[in-house]
Every structure is written in structure tokens, then in C-alpha cells.
Amino acid sequence: xxxxxxxxxxxxxxxxxxxxxxxxxxxxxxxxxxxxxxxxxxxxxxxxxxxxxxxxxxxxxxxxxxxxxxxxxxxxxxxxxxxxxxxxxxxxxxxxxxxxxxxxxxxxxxxxxxx
Amino acid sequence: xxxxxxxxxxxxxxxxxxxxxxxxxxxxxxxxxxxxxxxxxxxxxxxxxxxxxxxxxxxxxxxxxxxxxxxxxxxxxxxxxxxxxxxxxxxxxxxxxxxxxxxxxxxxxxxxxx
Numbered sequence: 001x002x003x004x005x006x007x008x009x010x011x012x013x014x015x016x017x018x019x020x021x022x023x024x025x026x027x028x029x030x031x032x033x034x035x036x037x038x039x040x041x042x043x044x045x046x047x048x049x050x051x052x053x054x055x056x057x058x059x060x061x062x063x064x065x066x067x068x069x070x071x072x073x074x075x076x077x078x079x080x081x082x083x084x085x086x087x088x089x090x091x092x093x094x095x096x097x098x099x100x101x102x103x104x105x106x107x108x109x110x111x112x113x114x115x
Numbered sequence: 116x117x118x119x120x121x122x123x124x125x126x127x128x129x130x131x132x133x134x135x136x137x138x139x140x141x142x143x144x145x146x147x148x149x150x151x152x153x154x155x156x157x158x159x160x161x162x163x164x165x166x167x168x169x170x171x172x173x174x175x176x177x178x179x180x181x182x183x184x185x186x187x188x189x190x191x192x193x194x195x196x197x198x199x200x201x202x203x204x205x206x207x208x209x210x211x212x213x214x215x216x217x218x219x220x221x222x223x224x225x226x227x228x229x
Contacts, residue, residue, distance in 0.1 A: 033215035043203050045158065045220035052215060091157055100214045101146075101171055105157035 003027065004094050004106035012112040013082055021077045021109045023092030029053070033095040034075045035103065036066065040088040051075065079111075087113045118142075119221035121206050127227045130196060136224045138189040138206030144219075146212040147189040149181060150205040152223070158205055164189060165212040196228045 005024045013019045025034065036048040049059060051068050059066045063080045079086050092106040119140045128134050138147065145166050150158035162181045163171035169181065178200075180192040189206055203223045209216040 031214070035217070037220075042222060043205075043225065044222040045205060045207075047217055047219060050215070050217050095215050097214055101163045101165075101212045102160055103218060108155075108157055110155075 003096075003104045004092055006090075006092055006106035006109050008109045009107070010110045010112070012114060014114050015084055016081050018078060018080050019082055019111065021079075021090050021092075021111065023075045023077065023106060025073050025075065025092070025094050027073075027094060027096045029096045029098070031097065034068065035093040035095070036075075036077050037091045037093065037105075038088045039091065039108070045091070048077075082113045084113045084115055087111060119206055119208055119219055121204075121221035121224050123224060124222065125225045125227075127229065128193065128196065129229055130198070132196075133192070133194045135193065136191040136204055136206075136226075138191075138221055139187055140208040140219070140221075141187055142208065142210075142219070143186075144208035144210050145186060146209045146216070147183060148207040148209075148218060149189070149191050150207065150220075152203040152205055154202075162191075163212060170212060193226075196226075198228050201226055201228045 003026050032053045034051045038046045056068050065078045067076045089108045089110045091108045094104045122137045147164045149161040151161050152158040160173050161175045164183045167183045178195045182190040203225050205223045206221040207218040209218045
């Protein structure tokens with residue numbers, strides 16, 4: 001069973017639209033961490049956010065916002081007023097006690113922002 | 116400064132060649148990682164170094180040989196690779212190896228094995 005599920009393989013939206021990328025995770029730990037990374041065509045994985053399991057506050061950073069809901073095991077990512085530069089693959093990831101050294105990545109969502 | 120650098124950016128090699136990938140970080144991190152990423156897939160962990168010692172080898176074939184000469188440098192030596200080893204190789208670092216530590220990634224080396 002997948003520990004991190006990103007059900008949306010590919011999304012296309014027109015520039016300036018809002019878009020939400022879904023992430024559902026599975027863990028038995030009470031203490032765990034969730035991440036979002038962005039991978040533009042250049043290839044580098046860019047760290048966006050880390051959230052621990054005890055902090056359910058939503059986070060906003062400019063046009064980016066994250067909605068963490070333990071009740072539904074989800075950690076969704078919304079881009080407001082999307083821009084062409086937001087086009088990338090976005091990975092949601094989980095860090096749990098079973099493997100301290102390993103980040104478990106979802107399969108990623110490829111986001112196309114159309115001009 | 117959260118920068119991890121990798122050289123070269125691109126590499127083409129034959130199956131009999133020997134080459135090395137290099138990774139460097141100056142953030143004082145004591146954990147460094149090698150990942151392999153095939154097209155349209157998430158990164159797959161290959162090796163973990165903690166305080167310059169190899170702590171995890173994810174059953175990687177011996178034609179990949181990692182080396183950590185010091186706390187800032189990580190190499191991946193390549194020998195007798197196969198075409199299916201063509202991929203993006205990503206290096207990452209974190210402060211230490213621990214649950215929840217943020218890993219910072221380099222830009223990667225795109226490797227093509229002919």
C-alpha cells in the first residue's frame with residue numbers, strides 16, 4: 001500500500017486560476033513529518049514546506065497555502081493566482097519513525113500552467 | 116544558504132567507462148544522500164552517509180560506489196554501468212539523519228549510459 005498518495009497525476013490550469021494538489025498519507029506513528037517539494041524542468045528538488053504531526057495550523061506563504069487535516073490524513077497544497085513559473089512536478093513526502101533516514105515520496109503531480 | 120551543488124550537470128558515458136559524480140554542501144550538514152530518479156518517477160534513495168560514514172545502502176549494485184571524503188563532499192563512482200542506469204542522480208543533505216529532518220537537494224546530474 002502506498003504511504004503517500006497523490007492521486008492527481010497531471011493537472012492543467014490556465015494562468016491566474018487557483019489550483020489544489022492533493023496528498024493523502026498513511027502512517028501508524030503519532031509523530032511524523034510531511035513535506036512538499038517542487039521539481040521544475042531543470043531537475044532540482046526545491047523544498048517548500050515541512051509540517052509536523054502536532055501542528056495542524058494551516059500555513060500561507062505568498063501565493064502558496066497548505067491545509068493539513070489529520071482527521072482525513074491529508075496535506076493539500078493550494079496555489080492561488082497561478083503563474084507559468086509554477087509549472088513543475090510537485091511531490092508530497094512523509095518522514096516517520098520506521099525509517100529515520102528515509103523520506104517517502106508520493107508519485108508526484110505534474111502541474112501545467114497555461115498562459 | 117541552503118545550496119547543494121553537483122557536477123557535472125550532464126554526463127554521457129559508455130558501459131566500459133569509469134566516471135564520478137560530485138556533490139558539495141557548505142551548510143555544515145552531517146548527513147548526505149544519493150538518490151536516483153527515473154523519468155516521471157519520484158526519487159529513489161540509494162545511499163545515506165551520516166558523519167562521513169555509510170549508514171544505508173539500499174541494495175544498490177556494486178557498479179555504484181559512494182565515497183564521502185569529508186563532511187562537505189560526497190562522490191558517486193560509476194563503473195561498468197548499464198543503459199538502464201540512465202537517470203537523474205540527485206544529491207541531498209540534511210543537518211543530521213533523523214526523522215523529520217529537511218533534506219536539501221542539489222540540481223542533479225543527468226546521466227546517459229550508451
